[in-house]
Amino acid sequence: MGQQSGKRLSRKERERREHRRLILEAAEELFARKGFHATSVQEIADEAEFSVGSLYNLFESKERLYHELIEMRADQYLRKLDQRLDEADGPVDKVRAAVRCKLDFFEEHRQFFHIFGNFVSGAESASPPMLSKRCLEIHGRIHRQLESVFEAGIREGIFADIDPVLAVLVLEGTTNAIIGEWIHTGARALESINPGTVEQILFHGLLDGTANE
Amino acid sequence: MGQQSGKRLSRKERERREHRRLILEAAEELFARKGFHATSVQEIADEAEFSVGSLYNLFESKERLYHELIEMRADQYLRKLDQRLDEADGPVDKVRAAVRCKLDFFEEHRQFFHIFGNFVSGAESASPPMLSKRCLEIHGRIHRQLESVFEAGIREGIFADIDPVLAVLVLEGTTNAIIGEWIHTGARALESINPGTVEQILFHGLLDGTANE
DNA sequence: GCTTATAATGAATGGAGGTTCATATTATGA
DNA sequence: TCATAATATGAACCTCCATTCATTATAAGC
Structure with missing residues (x-):
C-alpha cells in the first residue's frame, strides 16, 4: 500500500x-x-x-505555519529571479530584469508584501517570531545573486565603482519603497508606476544629466 | 495650589x-x-x-504607550529635519542634509529603527496596532517637506524631471535599506558607510558616468 | 503630630487564544 | 456488510497577559 x-x-x-x-x-x-x-x-x-x-x-504549530508560508514565497521568488536573470543579457539588462521581477512578483502576491515587510527593516528579533534559518539563507542568496551582477557590471566598466553590497541595498530599498507606496495607495496595478522611471533613477540618478552641480 | x-x-x-x-x-x-x-x-x-x-x-493603555513612544520620536525627527533643511542652501544641499539628518537620527536612536521599520513597509493595518492619526500626519509632513525640495530642484533645472513623490520614495527607500543593513551587521557607527557614497548614488546613479549604456 | 489628599503597589480578575485529545466521521478492504 | 485504520472535529485545558482596584505608603496642609 x-x-x-x-x-x-x-x-x-x-x-x-x-x-x-x-x-x-x-x-x-x-x-x-x-x-x-x-x-x-x-x-x-x-x-x-x-x-x-x-x-x-x-x-506543527502556528509559528511553523507562518515560517512555511514565508519560505514558500521566498523560494518561489528566488526561482523566478534566477530564471529572469538567466534570460537577461549583460549587467544593465539583468538589473532591469531584477526590478521587473520584483515588481511582477509583488503585483501577483500583493498581500505577501505586508508579511515580507517585517523583515525588510532588519527586524530579525521582532515579534513575528524571527525568520527561520531557511529564510535567511534564501535572503542571502538573493543578495549574492544581485551582488554578482553588479560586480560583473563594475568589472566591465559599465557601472560606477561602488561597493556592490551598497548597490544591492539601493536597488532593494528603492523597489521596496515603491512597492510599499504603490500598495499603500491602493493603485490597481503597477502600470501606475513606470518601471522605466525606476530604472532611469537607479541608473542615472536624480540630477539632470544635462545641467551640472 | x-x-x-x-x-x-x-x-x-x-x-x-x-x-x-x-x-x-x-x-x-x-x-x-x-x-x-x-x-x-x-x-x-x-x-x-x-x-x-x-x-x-x-x-492609558499599552497601546497608547506604544503610540506615544512613536509620536515622540516622530516629532523629534520632524523638528530635526526642519532645522537641517532650513540651514541648507539649495536643493542639492537640502537633499544632502536630509540624508545626513536621517543617518544621524537613527545612529542616535538605533533601537527605534526596529519599531519604525514596522510601518516602513506600508503595514498600516498590521499587528502593532496601526499608527495613530498623529503619526500618519507627521509622516505625511516629512514627505511633503522633501517633495517640495525636489520640486524646487526640478524647477531650477537641477534635478531631472521626475515625479517628486517617486524621488522621495527613492530617497527614503535607499536610506532605509542602508540603515537597516548597517544596524543588522552591527557596525559600530555609520562611519562604516560613507554618506557621500549614498549621495553619489542618489545623484548620479549606478552607471559609470564616463562610459555609456 | 494628625488628618487628608495624592500616588504607588501588586495580587486578583477576566478574557483571549494556542494546543491537545477523546470522540465522531469517513475511507479502506475483506 | 462489517471491522479496522486513517482523518477530522471542536470542546476543554492551560498559560499568558492587560487591566483593575482595594490596600498601603507618601506627601501636604494645618
Whole structure:
C-alpha cells in the first residue's frame, strides 16, 4: 500500500498537500491583513474551512505555519529571479530584469508584501517570531545573486565603482519603497508606476544629466 | 495650589513627565528588541523600576504607550529635519542634509529603527496596532517637506524631471535599506558607510558616468 | 503630630487564544 | 456488510497577559 516510488504521489499525499496549500493561502490573507499575533489559529481554520484539529494535523504549530508560508514565497521568488536573470543579457539588462521581477512578483502576491515587510527593516528579533534559518539563507542568496551582477557590471566598466553590497541595498530599498507606496495607495496595478522611471533613477540618478552641480 | 501659569511647571508635573520619560525609554528598548506583542506591561514596568499600577497611572493603555513612544520620536525627527533643511542652501544641499539628518537620527536612536521599520513597509493595518492619526500626519509632513525640495530642484533645472513623490520614495527607500543593513551587521557607527557614497548614488546613479549604456 | 489628599503597589480578575485529545466521521478492504 | 485504520472535529485545558482596584505608603496642609 501507499508510498509510490519516484515522482507519482499517492492520492492521499496529493490531498494532504492540497489541504496544506489551502491553509497556507488562508493564513497569508489573514497574516497580511492583521499580522501574526492578531490572527488566531481558529480564524485561519475557519477561513480555510477546516477545523482547528485538522490544521494541527497538517502543521506543527502556528509559528511553523507562518515560517512555511514565508519560505514558500521566498523560494518561489528566488526561482523566478534566477530564471529572469538567466534570460537577461549583460549587467544593465539583468538589473532591469531584477526590478521587473520584483515588481511582477509583488503585483501577483500583493498581500505577501505586508508579511515580507517585517523583515525588510532588519527586524530579525521582532515579534513575528524571527525568520527561520531557511529564510535567511534564501535572503542571502538573493543578495549574492544581485551582488554578482553588479560586480560583473563594475568589472566591465559599465557601472560606477561602488561597493556592490551598497548597490544591492539601493536597488532593494528603492523597489521596496515603491512597492510599499504603490500598495499603500491602493493603485490597481503597477502600470501606475513606470518601471522605466525606476530604472532611469537607479541608473542615472536624480540630477539632470544635462545641467551640472 | 498647583497649576502654575505660563512656562513653569509644578514639581509634581515635572516628576510626572520624568516618570513618563523613564517608562517610554524602557518601553522603547523592549519593543525594539521583542516587538509589541511579545513585550508585557509587567516587563516594561520592571525595566523602568515602577509597578504596573504606576505605569497605568501614567499611561492609558499599552497601546497608547506604544503610540506615544512613536509620536515622540516622530516629532523629534520632524523638528530635526526642519532645522537641517532650513540651514541648507539649495536643493542639492537640502537633499544632502536630509540624508545626513536621517543617518544621524537613527545612529542616535538605533533601537527605534526596529519599531519604525514596522510601518516602513506600508503595514498600516498590521499587528502593532496601526499608527495613530498623529503619526500618519507627521509622516505625511516629512514627505511633503522633501517633495517640495525636489520640486524646487526640478524647477531650477537641477534635478531631472521626475515625479517628486517617486524621488522621495527613492530617497527614503535607499536610506532605509542602508540603515537597516548597517544596524543588522552591527557596525559600530555609520562611519562604516560613507554618506557621500549614498549621495553619489542618489545623484548620479549606478552607471559609470564616463562610459555609456 | 494628625488628618487628608495624592500616588504607588501588586495580587486578583477576566478574557483571549494556542494546543491537545477523546470522540465522531469517513475511507479502506475483506 | 462489517471491522479496522486513517482523518477530522471542536470542546476543554492551560498559560499568558492587560487591566483593575482595594490596600498601603507618601506627601501636604494645618
